Amino acid sequence: MIRHTVVFRLRHDAGSEAEAGFLRTAREQLTPIPGVERFEVLRQTGSQSAYRFSLSMEFADAATYAGYNDHPAHQAFVQDRWIPEVEEFLELDFEVHA
């Protein structure tokens, strides 16, 4: 299992319709991609980081994860929404430690 996550801050105002639209589109556009499991949209609520949201999803293995990265729906989301609307982000991927 690979858990792919990203924490980020948007250029939009907190609570704005643009913010809600970004998060809604992320769910609608990424969830149907084959192999995506346990998709979550999260608020980052800790006071020690300026990141405000996170997307988290799981893949069965590296090949499935690669298929997601290359999928046209993911590529379109990155180009059309992620790059223009995200101010700062950190990508973190995890595997369970034995």
Next chain:
Amino acid sequence: MIRHTVVFRLRHDAGSEAEAGFLRTAREQLTPIPGVERFEVLRQTGSQSAYRFSLSMEFADAATYAGYNDHPAHQAFVQDRWIPEVEEFLELDFEVHA
């Protein structure tokens, strides 16, 4: 639900006994604290971050999370292991976005 996570890099060499001991102690000392659910020790495998491990756990609510923070077993772990052995870390807490 509050998911409390921290990503970090240890001062120890990768694959060392000191590294394994830190991770083992984290699990042994923190898991029994009341209110800790879904405790996970994770490896950070993404190439875009220098953090190498993560601890993740969930709490039912803010009061339970506060009880964990104040618990003597957590305080002892922070003083005796975390501060001396962790080189760099980032704390991220999450709640599910409606």
